[in-house]
Amino acid sequence: MIVELGHFALILACLLSFIQGTFPLYGALKNRGRLMSLSAPAAYGQFFFVAISFFALMYAFIVSDFSVVNVAKNSHTLKPLLYKISATWGSHEGSILFWAFVLALYGAMVAYFGRRLPKSFHVTVLAVQAMVGFGFYLFLLLTSNPFERVFPFPMEGNGLNPLLQDPGLAFHPPLLYMGYVGLSVTFSFAVGALIAGRVDAAWARWVRPWTLLAWCFLTAGLSLGSWWAYYELGWGGWWFWDPVENAAFMPWLVATGLLHSAIVVEKRDTLKAWTILLAIIAFSFSLLGTFIVRSGVLTSVHAFATDPERGVFILAFLFLVIGGSLLLFAMRADRLQPGGLFAPVSRESMLVINNLLLSVAALVVLFGTLYPLLRDALTGDKITVGPPFFNMAFGFLMIPLLLVMGLGPSTNWKRADLVGLLGRLKFIMLAALLATIVIFYIVDGGEIMAAVWLGLGLWLLLSTLFEWAERVKLFKSGFMARIIRQPRASMGMSFGHLGLAIAVIGISGTSYWNLEHQDIMRYGDSASIGGYDVTLRDTDGIAGPNYTAVKATFDVSRDGSTITTLEPEARVYMTPPMPTTEAAILSTLSADLFVVIGEANNKEHTEWAVRLYYKPLQLWLWAGVAIMVLGGLISLSDRRFRMGAPTRGYK
Amino acid sequence: MNKFIPFAIFCAISLALYVGLSLNPSNIPSELINDPVPEFALTEVGSDTASFSSETLATEEDVIIMNFFASWCAPCYVEHPFLMELKNRGYKIYGVAYKDRARNITRFLEEQGNPYTQVGADENGRVGIEFGVYGMPETYIIKNGIIKYKHIGPILEMQFEDEFIPILESAR
Structure with missing residues (x-):
C-alpha cells in the first residue's frame, strides 16, 4: 500500500514539474501574473510528493518488502538498519529517485529564499529547474521504476555489495548528490539570465551562495569517497583516476572556477558571458557524470547496474538540456556586455588565470576519461588511460595554479x-x-x-x-x-x-615518501616499516551480523616501547559472497601506519600474508580538505549572501 | 570568441558517447594473442604428478580448446553440455579447474560428464592469473602452444559458429 502511494506520488510530482516548467514561464513571457503565481506552489507541491515517494521507498527497504524488485535485488534481512536505509540510494533506481528528490528540494529552496527576486526572473529560474526535474521523473517512470513489484516474491533479498556496507559510504552518495544537484540551481540561474538577457552584480550575489553550497557538498562528498577507498580497498591508495571518480571531480573543478569568476562579476561587473558558460558547464558535468555512472558506457571498478537502453534515454535528455542551454548561450551571450575593464596584472587577471587553468584541467580529465571510448569507437583499439597520464597532465596544470594562488589574494583589483x-x-x-x-x-x-x-x-x-x-x-x-x-x-x-x-x-608526503612492505608472517614474527616494529600476535575467527572474518592482532612498537595494538580484519560476506579487507590504521600527524591481513599461506593457518603501508602526512590531506569545506561554510555565512536578504539593484 | 564552439564540442562528445553505448565494455581482447602460453605445470586431477603443462600444449599437434572452469561457477554448468557436444564433434578440449578442490572437481565431472582430454588442478589460481583470467568460465584456442583466441564467459552455440569456427579453421 505504502509502495503504491510512493509510486502515485511520483507520478503527481512528475505532473507538477510539468506544470511548473511550462505555464508560469508562458506567464512570464506574456506578463500574466496569475500564471506566474502557479510557480512557487508547484515547486513546494513537487517537493512534497517526491519526498513522499522517496520515503515510501525507504520504508520498503526498512521493512524488507521483497515484493518490490528493487528491494529484493539490493537488500537483505540480515543487513544492519543503517545499510538498509542507505540501500535506498545505493541502487540505480533509488539513486535516480534521490536525484529527483534533491532536485525538488533545491527547487523548493529557490522558491522560498528567492521570493524577493523579480517575479518574472524567479518564475523563469524555477521553470528551468522544473524542466530538468521533469526529465528525471520521466526517466524514473519509463525506464527505472523503483516501485516495480514482482510476483511471486522472493523470501530473501540478494544483499548489497559488501564493499558498500560501510558508514563512510552510506553518507558519501547523499553528499555527492547534494553537490551535483546543487549545481542545478546555478544552472537554472544562468539559463534564466540568458532568457532575461541580463547579468549584473546582484545576479552574481545570488548565484555565489548556491555555488558555494554545492561546492561544499561536492568537496565533502568527494573526500569521503576518497577516504573510504583509502581504508576499505586495502591498498592504501586514495585516488585512482577511475572514470567514476573523474565524473565527480570534473564538476568540482568547474564549480571551483565558477566560485571565483562569480566574484569578478559581483565586484567588477565583467566576465559575465564566461561565468554563465561555466555555470552551464558545471551542471553539464554533473549530468555527464550521472550518464557515465548509470549507462555503463565506460568500464570502471564502480560496476553499477548498467543498461544501454537507459543510456540512450539519458543521452537524449543530456542532449536536450546541455545542448539546448549551450545553443541558447551561443545565441544570447552577445547581449551580456562586459562592464569594468582591468589591466593585465590585476586581481581580475589572477582570477582569469585561475579559471583558465581549472577549465583546462577539467578538459584534460574529460579527455583522459573519454579517450579510451573515442579510440574504441574510431579504431576498435582497447586501451586504458591510467594514473600516469592524469598525474602528469593534471599535475602540470596545478603547478602554475598553486603559484598564482599565492599571489592572487594580495593583488589589487583593476591594476596591480x-x-x-x-x-x-x-x-x-x-x-x-x-x-x-x-x-x-x-x-x-x-x-x-x-x-x-x-x-x-x-x-x-x-x-x-x-x-x-x-x-x-x-x-x-x-x-x-x-x-x-x-x-x-x-x-x-x-x-x-x-x-x-x-x-x-x-x-x-603520502605520494612520494610512502613505504610498502609485504610479507608472510608467523605468530611472533616482526616486520619494521617507517620506524615502527609490527608483530603478529594472534589471529581469531569472528562472526558479524552478515559476515565471518579473520581478525588479526598486531602489536605495534617504536624504539622498543609498545604503542598500540592494531586489529585488521579479512571479512567474507554471505550475501552476496565476497571478501573484503578492513585495514587497521594508526593515524598520527606525521604518518599513517596501515596494516592489512590477507589469506592464510598454509593449511594449518599459522602463516599469514600481511601488507604494511607507511603513509607520511596522510592525515594532512584529510584535515586540509576538511578545512577547505569549513572555509566554504564560513564564506556561505557572509551577510551579503544571506539567502533571504533583499537584493538591491535587480529590477 | 565564437560562441558556438562549446555547443560544437558538446555535439562531438555526444556523438562519441552514442557510439560508445553500442560497444561492449566487457569485450577485452587478451594481451597474449599470438604469444606462447605462459609456462605452467599442473597436477592432473586424480593423479599426483605434474603431467599437464605448457609443454603438453606446445607439443600438441591439433588446434585445441583450453577451458578454465570451476565447480563453484554457475555459468560453467550452463556451458558444460555444449562442451560435451564439442567433444562429440571431435574437438580436443583441455580443462583447468580454477581455484577448486580435487574432490569437488571429480564430483562435478562425474555428474556433468567429462569433455576434457586432461584436467589440470589450479588450486591456488596461479595459472589463471598467468593467463589473465578474470571471470569463470574462459576459453582459449591454442595452436602449437600459441594462443590464438580468448573468449570470456560461457560459449553459446551461436558464438561458437560465428567466432570460434573461423579461427579454428584458419589455424588448422
Whole structure:
C-alpha cells in the first residue's frame, strides 16, 4: 500500500514539474501574473510528493518488502538498519529517485529564499529547474521504476555489495548528490539570465551562495569517497583516476572556477558571458557524470547496474538540456556586455588565470576519461588511460595554479604593480624554499617532484597566512577586533586556500615518501616499516551480523616501547559472497601506519600474508580538505549572501 | 570568441558517447594473442604428478580448446553440455579447474560428464592469473602452444559458429 502511494506520488510530482516548467514561464513571457503565481506552489507541491515517494521507498527497504524488485535485488534481512536505509540510494533506481528528490528540494529552496527576486526572473529560474526535474521523473517512470513489484516474491533479498556496507559510504552518495544537484540551481540561474538577457552584480550575489553550497557538498562528498577507498580497498591508495571518480571531480573543478569568476562579476561587473558558460558547464558535468555512472558506457571498478537502453534515454535528455542551454548561450551571450575593464596584472587577471587553468584541467580529465571510448569507437583499439597520464597532465596544470594562488589574494583589483607585489612576497618565497630544503635534509631527500609539491604547498601556506596578516594588520592596535570583524567571505577564502595548502603538503608526503612492505608472517614474527616494529600476535575467527572474518592482532612498537595494538580484519560476506579487507590504521600527524591481513599461506593457518603501508602526512590531506569545506561554510555565512536578504539593484 | 564552439564540442562528445553505448565494455581482447602460453605445470586431477603443462600444449599437434572452469561457477554448468557436444564433434578440449578442490572437481565431472582430454588442478589460481583470467568460465584456442583466441564467459552455440569456427579453421 505504502509502495503504491510512493509510486502515485511520483507520478503527481512528475505532473507538477510539468506544470511548473511550462505555464508560469508562458506567464512570464506574456506578463500574466496569475500564471506566474502557479510557480512557487508547484515547486513546494513537487517537493512534497517526491519526498513522499522517496520515503515510501525507504520504508520498503526498512521493512524488507521483497515484493518490490528493487528491494529484493539490493537488500537483505540480515543487513544492519543503517545499510538498509542507505540501500535506498545505493541502487540505480533509488539513486535516480534521490536525484529527483534533491532536485525538488533545491527547487523548493529557490522558491522560498528567492521570493524577493523579480517575479518574472524567479518564475523563469524555477521553470528551468522544473524542466530538468521533469526529465528525471520521466526517466524514473519509463525506464527505472523503483516501485516495480514482482510476483511471486522472493523470501530473501540478494544483499548489497559488501564493499558498500560501510558508514563512510552510506553518507558519501547523499553528499555527492547534494553537490551535483546543487549545481542545478546555478544552472537554472544562468539559463534564466540568458532568457532575461541580463547579468549584473546582484545576479552574481545570488548565484555565489548556491555555488558555494554545492561546492561544499561536492568537496565533502568527494573526500569521503576518497577516504573510504583509502581504508576499505586495502591498498592504501586514495585516488585512482577511475572514470567514476573523474565524473565527480570534473564538476568540482568547474564549480571551483565558477566560485571565483562569480566574484569578478559581483565586484567588477565583467566576465559575465564566461561565468554563465561555466555555470552551464558545471551542471553539464554533473549530468555527464550521472550518464557515465548509470549507462555503463565506460568500464570502471564502480560496476553499477548498467543498461544501454537507459543510456540512450539519458543521452537524449543530456542532449536536450546541455545542448539546448549551450545553443541558447551561443545565441544570447552577445547581449551580456562586459562592464569594468582591468589591466593585465590585476586581481581580475589572477582570477582569469585561475579559471583558465581549472577549465583546462577539467578538459584534460574529460579527455583522459573519454579517450579510451573515442579510440574504441574510431579504431576498435582497447586501451586504458591510467594514473600516469592524469598525474602528469593534471599535475602540470596545478603547478602554475598553486603559484598564482599565492599571489592572487594580495593583488589589487583593476591594476596591480607586479614588481611591488613580488617585492612584498619575496621573503615568503625564500621562506618556502628554505623550509623545503630543510625538510629535505631532515628526511634524507627524495624525488625532485616531491620537493616541487612540498615547496608549492609551503608557498601557498605561507603566502595565505601573510596575506591574512596584512589584511588584519596583525599585531597593530585593535587587530583582534579586525580578525573577528573581517568579512566572512575573506575569512572563508583564507581557510579555503589554507586547507588546500595543507592538503597539497599531505599529498606530497603520502605520494612520494610512502613505504610498502609485504610479507608472510608467523605468530611472533616482526616486520619494521617507517620506524615502527609490527608483530603478529594472534589471529581469531569472528562472526558479524552478515559476515565471518579473520581478525588479526598486531602489536605495534617504536624504539622498543609498545604503542598500540592494531586489529585488521579479512571479512567474507554471505550475501552476496565476497571478501573484503578492513585495514587497521594508526593515524598520527606525521604518518599513517596501515596494516592489512590477507589469506592464510598454509593449511594449518599459522602463516599469514600481511601488507604494511607507511603513509607520511596522510592525515594532512584529510584535515586540509576538511578545512577547505569549513572555509566554504564560513564564506556561505557572509551577510551579503544571506539567502533571504533583499537584493538591491535587480529590477 | 565564437560562441558556438562549446555547443560544437558538446555535439562531438555526444556523438562519441552514442557510439560508445553500442560497444561492449566487457569485450577485452587478451594481451597474449599470438604469444606462447605462459609456462605452467599442473597436477592432473586424480593423479599426483605434474603431467599437464605448457609443454603438453606446445607439443600438441591439433588446434585445441583450453577451458578454465570451476565447480563453484554457475555459468560453467550452463556451458558444460555444449562442451560435451564439442567433444562429440571431435574437438580436443583441455580443462583447468580454477581455484577448486580435487574432490569437488571429480564430483562435478562425474555428474556433468567429462569433455576434457586432461584436467589440470589450479588450486591456488596461479595459472589463471598467468593467463589473465578474470571471470569463470574462459576459453582459449591454442595452436602449437600459441594462443590464438580468448573468449570470456560461457560459449553459446551461436558464438561458437560465428567466432570460434573461423579461427579454428584458419589455424588448422
